Amino acid sequence: xxxxxxxxxxxxxxxxxAKAARAQAIAREIVGIGRDTGRLRPALTDxxxxxxxxxxxxxxxxxxxxVLGATVLANETLLPEVWRSAAPGALVTDxxxxxxxxxxxxxxxxADRRDVQFVGSHPMAGSEKAGYAVxxxxxxxxxxxxxxxxxxxxxxxxxxxxxxWTAVGARVVTFEPDAxxxxxxxxxxxxxVVAWALVDxxxxxxxxxxxxxxxxxxxxxxxxxxxxxxxxxxxxxxRDAIVDSVAVFRAALDDLERLVAxxxxxxxxxxxxxxxxxxxxxx
Amino acid sequence: xxxxxxxxxxxxxxxxxAKAARAQAIAREIVGIGRDTGRLRPALTDxxxxxxxxxxxxxxxxxxxxVLGATVLANETLLPEVWRSAAPGALVTDxxxxxxxxxxxxxxxxADRRDVQFVGSHPMAGSEKAGYAVxxxxxxxxxxxxxxxxxxxxxxxxxxxxxxWTAVGARVVTFEPDAxxxxxxxxxxxxxVVAWALVDxxxxxxxxxxxxxxxxxxxxxxxxxxxxxxxxxxxxxxRDAIVDSVAVFRAALDDLERLVAxxxxxxxxxxxxxxxxxxxxxx
Numbered sequence: 001x002x003x004x005x006x007x008x009x010x011x012x013x014x015x016x017x018a019k020a021a022r023a024q025a026i027a028r029e030i031v032g033i034g035r036d037t038g039r040l041r042p043a044l045t046d047x048x049x050x051x052x053x054x055x056x057x058x059x060x061x062x063x064x065x066x067v068l069g070a071t072v073l074a075n076e077t078l079l080p081e082v083w084r085s086a087a088p089g090a091l092v093t094d095x096x097x098x099x100x101x102x103x104x105x106x107x108x109x110x111a112d113r114r115d116v117q118f119v120g121s122h123p124m125a126g127s128e129k130a131g132y133a134v135x136x137x138x139x140x141x142x143x144x145x146x147x148x149x150x151x152x153x154x155x156x157x158x159x160x161x162x163x164x165w166t167a168v169g170a171r172v173v174t175f176e177p178d179a180x181x182x183x184x185x186x187x188x189x190x191x192x193v194v195a196w197a198l199v200d201x202x203x204x205x206x207x208x209x210x211x212x213x214x215x216x217x218x219x220x221x222x223x224x225x226x227x228x229x230x231x232x233x234x235x236x237x238x239r240d241a242i243v244d245s246v247a248v249f250r251a252a253l254d255d256l257e258r259l260v261a262x263x264x265x266x267x268x269x270x271x272x273x274x275x276x277x278x279x280x281x282x283x
Numbered sequence: 284x285x286x287x288x289x290x291x292x293x294x295x296x297x298x299x300x301a302k303a304a305r306a307q308a309i310a311r312e313i314v315g316i317g318r319d320t321g322r323l324r325p326a327l328t329d330x331x332x333x334x335x336x337x338x339x340x341x342x343x344x345x346x347x348x349x350v351l352g353a354t355v356l357a358n359e360t361l362l363p364e365v366w367r368s369a370a371p372g373a374l375v376t377d378x379x380x381x382x383x384x385x386x387x388x389x390x391x392x393x394a395d396r397r398d399v400q401f402v403g404s405h406p407m408a409g410s411e412k413a414g415y416a417v418x419x420x421x422x423x424x425x426x427x428x429x430x431x432x433x434x435x436x437x438x439x440x441x442x443x444x445x446x447x448w449t450a451v452g453a454r455v456v457t458f459e460p461d462a463x464x465x466x467x468x469x470x471x472x473x474x475x476v477v478a479w480a481l482v483d484x485x486x487x488x489x490x491x492x493x494x495x496x497x498x499x500x501x502x503x504x505x506x507x508x509x510x511x512x513x514x515x516x517x518x519x520x521x522r523d524a525i526v527d528s529v530a531v532f533r534a535a536l537d538d539l540e541r542l543v544a545x546x547x548x549x550x551x552x553x554x555x556x557x558x559x560x561x562x563x564x565x566x
Contacts, residue, residue, distance in 0.1 A: 001463045005389060030400050040500065045368060051312045051348060067336040075555075096323070124495060124497055125323040144403075144495050144497070146495060147513065155302075157338070171450060173494065173495065175491070175518060178439050179489065179491060182488065182489045182492070183489045183491055183492035183495060184492070184495075185488075185489075186343040186484070186485045186488045186489040186492040186493040186495070187489075187493070187495055187496050187497075187500050188499060188500065190484065190488075190502070191481060191483070191499055191500050192499070192540055193536070193540070193543070194477055194481055194536070195503055196473060196504070196539055196554075196555060196558045197532055197535040197536040197539055198473065198477055198532065198535075199558050199561055199562050200535040200538075200539070200554075200558055200561075201469070201473065201474070201528065201532035201534075201535040201536075202343075202469045203467045203532040203561055204531050204534070205465065205468075205527070205528050206462065206465045206466045206468075206469040206470075206528075208458070208462060208466055209465070209466035209469040209470040210470070210561075210564070210565060212407060212427050212429060212456065212466060212467075212470055212502035213470050213565055214407055214427070214470075214471070216474055216475070216505075216506045217452060217470050217471065217474050217565075218565060218566075219502045219503070219506065220474045220477070220503050220504075220505075220506060221474075221479055221503075221562055221565075222499075222502050222503075222562075223502065223503060224497045224558055224559065225559045225562045225563050226555075226559070228551075228552045228556045228559060229552060231555055232548050232551045232552050232555065235543045235551060236543070236546055236548055236551075239543050239544060239546065242543055243540065243543060243544050244488070245484065245488050245489075246536065246543075247489040248484045248487050249480055249481060249484035249488075250533070250536070251484075251487070252479075252480040252481075252483040252487060253476070253477070253484075253529065253533070255483075256479055256480055256483070257476070257526065257529050260476070260518045260522050260525055260526060260529075261517070261526050263374040263519050263522065265515050265519055267566045268501055268511075268514075268515045268518060268519075269511045269515050271479075271483075272479060272509075272511035272514055273511045273514065275482050275483055275507055276507065276508045276509070276511060278482055278486055278493075279482050279504055279505075279508045280481075280508050281493070282493060282496055282500075282501060282504075283501075
């Protein structure tokens with residue numbers, strides 16, 4: 001049982017975690033911390049949080065678990081103050097979609113004060129919408145949460161953060177921070193970039209074609225309607241890994257195009273068969 | 284009412300058209316033509332065709348509507364013999380997924396014999412499966428059929444071919460043959476190439492990422508599991524337009540990647556907003 005769970009940023013992810021923690025009764029006390037009293041109030045009045053505050057140090061006092069639920073850059077900026085205010089033995093995690101940056105900040109802070117630990121989390125759940133109003137207690141049910149521990153983390157700390165997520169219904173997997181950022185670049189950020197380029201390319205090449213678009217095109221480009229503001233931050237926050245993944249994608253595209261241009265039917269069949277096998281493993 | 288509808292190639296598309304024509308009673312007589320007596324038999328025994336034959340000239344005799352239901356290359360190869368055997372006034376169409384090639388063959392044939400007309404059709408319906416066994420009378424219900432008439436077609440001929448498709452439930456649109464091939468390259472062939480390259484790229488870049496794939500990646504790459512044999516023929520049959528569309532896609536990708544690499548958040552938001560608007564028009 002968690003004694004006091006402090007959640008900094010009570011939006012879609014932080015709010016959903018608070019609601020799930022309340023529903024599953026995994027914390028004796030839940031404290032919501034934010035910048036705006038008015039926006040914190042619903043989390044207090046609906047009984048999700050026992051207390052809300054805009055004072056970070058006050059909110060963190062005595063908390064044994066601290067979850068940073070703001071954006072990636074905001075969480076990184078807050079982390080030094082979190083470290084100063086956290087109680088001895090406090091365990092800190094976050095919900096950000098990239099991990100190298102915040103883990104590097106945490107490693108520097110941990111070198112100075114060793115009785116606070118940070119274990120990065122990335123719950124792969126969410127929505128194109130944001131804010132406490134769309135949060136819900138079942139958001140993490142069946143979702144995958146990637147943990148990105150480092151060698152400076154005590155095994156018990158990693159285990160405790162994992163248990164926080166499994167208690168709210170998630171499946172936990174572990175990646176190195178760098179591998180995590182490359183993996184989300186590959187499986188999420190690159191597909192968005194490709195879907196945007198595909199929609200843009202059809203408009204440039206033969207806009208009449210939109211009139212005969214069928215299910216295949218619609219499925220392939222559904223994510224191209226994602227929220228531009230959310231994605232600007234994601235793209236800029238993981239730009240190195242994204243640029244690397246685009247380079248690999250371009251090489252794969254070149255290989256395929258070469259076989260088409262050369263009319264190499266045998267090699268095309270072999271390549272498409274190999275790719276089909278890979279894709280079918282995902283269901 | 285069609286007097287005698289001859290269908291050359293009674294597979295998924297040809298068989299579905301025969302079944303739909305029977306169900307809607309749009310032809311007094313339906314003749315199925317194929318290369319293999321055994322494979323034609325089910326279309327006779329289930330009452331879809333009044334007659335089946337492996338003799339092309341015999342099957343076409345007296346037919347006022349002729350539909351070529353074989354593959355693009357087979358249809359092109361058959362067309363000269365179809366032209367020689369067709370009755371005066373016969374109207375010929377096809378179901379092939381590329382149109383420049385067969386329309387060019389038809390234009391040459393029409394210059395010699397003007398009492399037969401060809402109007403290209405591309406029903407945008409189908410499945411990754413093939414053969415008469417998977418054909419069904421409602422395949423064209425709600426589907427789009429692209430007609431590719433030329434200046435040498437009499438308006439009445441174009442109208443009659445359009446009516447054949449609307450009678451079986453399709454929506455008919457008209458494209459120039461060249462614009463058609465570019466449109467299907469853009470809206471169908473290019474998305475497949477991109478989806479294959481995406482699956483291939485993830486495997487090359489960070490194969491562990493497949494383990495955290497969520498709905499976005501699965502939607503975007505669903506068509507990467509399409510049948511390699513079917514797609515080898517499509518890719519090679521429309522390779523000029525596909526290579527052109529890949530070049531435009533690559534330019535769109537380069538533009539996006541440049542904004543990410545430069546960290547130009549303002550331009551990224553503007554571009555993603557424009558693309559989102561375009562995509563949302565498709566529903």
